[in-house]
Amino acid sequence: MARYQLGQVNADGSPATTDRGKAVRPTLCLLMCEALGGDLEAALPAAAGLELLHNFTLVHDDVMDDDETRRHRPTVWVVWGRAQAIDAGDLLHVLATLSVLRSGGNNTSPTLAKDAAEVVTEGCRRVTEGQHLDIAFETAPNVGVADYLDMIARKSAALLAVAFELGAIFAGNDPATRDACRAYGRELGIVFQIRDDVLGIWGDPTVTGKPVGADIQKRKKTLPVIHALESSAGPDRARLRSMFSDDSRPPDVKSTMEILERAGSRNFTEEQIRKHGNLASQALARLPVNAWGRRNLEAVATYIAARDR
Numbered sequence: 001m002a003r004y005q006l007g008q009v010n011a012d013g014s015p016a017t018t019d020r021g022k023a024v025r026p027t028l029c030l031l032m033c034e035a036l037g038g039d040l041e042a043a044l045p046a047a048a049g050l051e052l053l054h055n056f057t058l059v060h061d062d063v064m065d066d067d068e069t070r071r072h073r074p075t076v077w078v079v080w081g082r083a084q085a086i087d088a089g090d091l092l093h094v095l096a097t098l099s100v101l102r103s104g105g106n107n108t109s110p111t112l113a114k115d116a117a118e119v120v121t122e123g124c125r126r127v128t129e130g131q132h133l134d135i136a137f138e139t140a141p142n143v144g145v146a147d148y149l150d151m152i153a154r155k156s157a158a159l160l161a162v163a164f165e166l167g168a169i170f171a172g173n174d175p176a177t178r179d180a181c182r183a184y185g186r187e188l189g190i191v192f193q194i195r196d197d198v199l200g201i202w203g204d205p206t207v208t209g210k211p212v213g214a215d216i217q218k219r220k221k222t223l224p225v226i227h228a229l230e231s232s233a234g235p236d237r238a239r240l241r242s243m244f245s246d247d248s249r250p251p252d253v254k255s256t257m258e259i260l261e262r263a264g265s266r267n268f269t270e271e272q273i274r275k276h277g278n279l280a281s282q283a284l285a286r287l288p289v290n291a292w293g294r295r296n297l298e299a300v301a302t303y304i305a306a307r308d309r
Contacts, residue, residue, distance in 0.1 A: 001084060001088035001091075002091050002095070004076060006020060006021075007021060007071065018072065021051075024163075025047075025054055025159055025163040028163045028300065029050060032168065033168075035287075035292065035293020035297060036168060036177065036287070038168075039170050043103060043170035045099045046099070047163075050096070050100075052099060053093065055092050056093040057089075057124075057127055059076050059086075059089035063085050064135065093124075101117050104116070112169055112173060115173060116166055116170075122162075126155075127154065129154050130153075130154030130155025130156070130158065134151055143229075144226065148221075148223055152189075157185065157188070158186075161181075161184075161185035164181035164182065164184055165182045176286075180283045180286040181283075183283035184283035187276045187280035188276075188304055191280065191305050194272050197222035197223045198224070198269055201213055201260070202266065209309075213257060217251070217253060218250070219244055221244065223265075223268075224260050224268075225244065225265070227265040236263065239255065240259050273305055284298070284301070
């Protein structure tokens with residue numbers, strides 16, 4: 001089941017040629033490590049462990065969200081049932097920890113392995129807190145912009161922060177560098193999720209593969225909707241609140257988008273992307289990375305803020 005989640009095998013155990021995911025987090029971990037002049041071989045087990053941990057969260061998220069497909073295949077719980085999927089997710093979590101503990105270069109630096117394991121475990125705690133808040137927000141009568149940003153700083157940004165901090169651990173383990181890497185990853189993770197929120201409402205269907213207003217149809221309280229619920233005028237606010245609390249039918253996409261436009265919610269959301277992008281740039285400026293690394297890390301930030309899918 002774990003190998004199925006990782007895209008290595010089909011449900012019957014035969015070799016798979018399916019999408020194995022983008023491996024964004026381990027790639028960024030190794031990018032930061034190399035940019036800081038670190039030891040890639042020492043960092044590799046930790047980077048692999050981070051990908052295993054990410055997949056643990058995906059397996060459990062699919063169970064909690066009733067998602068039936070991921071990477072164009074049935075999710076683990078659809079194939080084997082919820083109980084087995086939870087168990088498979090737990091296994092991925094354990095494998096992730098074991099992999100991180102083997103990092104540091106043939107066990108020659110137990111301090112690095114310990115610090116890496118602590119950072120990954122702390123990141124997992126924050127993701128778990130974020131998932132709890134995300135679920136609680138579904139039924140909460142009032143969720144503010146600050147509440148939402150706090151939630152995505154945990155659920156969406158925590159593992160990106162871990163990825164970059166792991167890179168710093170295996171490139172000298174300097175506390176100030178680790179702090180800047182963590183800040184850089186956290187702010188980029190927030191930008192990534194907010195950009196997702198923009199695409200979920202205003203994305204080009206021919207690029208995203210989703211209809212206009214896809215998140216509205218799913219009644220997702222993303223940042224633009226939350227801003228409108230806080231900022232729109234009386235009748236618009238009442239209409240929006242009514243549509244997003246009515247479980248009998250999805251909100252009307254056209255009406256919702258008109259309310260968002262009047263509330264200035266898209267402009268507000270885009271401004272948040274710029275704000276957190278600037279904070280990421282400030283963190284990057286504090287990092288002692290080489291010219292090659294700075295160029296590539298700047299390219300990563302630009303892509304995340306402007307991606308169209």
